Amino acid sequence: MNGLSGLIEHVSQSLRDDSDIDYIQKLLAIALATAPHTSAPNIDLMLIRLVGGAYVTAGRVQHARNLAEHGLQVAGDDPLRSRIAWYGFADIYHRLHNLTESLVGMACALSCEAPVGPEEAWYETHGLIRLMRDLNMTAFARSLLPVAK
Structure with a gap:
């Protein structure tokens, strides 16, 4: 799965035309089908993001909005998968400059009662910082920044 996710990451950096879109959709479909059978079954939601x-x-x-919705659909009832999917939704909508939808997605992600690992916590924290910054809530965003020692 590491090779496939690395290939998806590489291809995603230069989507130029419809053939690139078609190719990455096929790679993503393979990843989504195989992820549940790996040691990292939640990688599918991270690749969707x-x-x-x-x-x-x-x-x-x-296409981006469709993937955000798809992530929510495939998350199922598992609280951790729901949290990861909602954060993916928030991140995608933030990149689309739809701050209201992004804020709703972030609120839903943070309301899921599931512990996350340090990597996902880092993504969520920095996503929230970016969102608060863009909503002109800089004091709150600044309070979330880690203190360098």
């Missing part, structure tokens, strides 16, 4: 961000950068905004 990654590809959604790449779609935004490539100007494929409807």
Whole structure:
């Protein structure tokens, strides 16, 4: 799965035309189908977030919104998967400059009662900092910044 996720990350950095979109969709479909059978079954939701961000950068905004919704659908009833999916939704919508939807997604993510690992906590914290900054809530955003020692 590491090789496939690395390939998706590489391809997502330069989506230029419809053939690139088609290729990354096929890679993502393979990753989504195989992720539940790996030692990291939640990688599918992280890849959805990654590809959604790449779609935004490539100007494929409807594809990005579709992936954000798809992540919520495939998360199921598991609280951790729901939290990761809601954060992916928030991140994609933030990249689309839809701050209201992003704030709703972030609130839903943080309301899921599931512990996350340090990597996901880092993403969520920095996503919240970016969102608060863009909502002109800089004092709150600044309070979330870690103190360097």
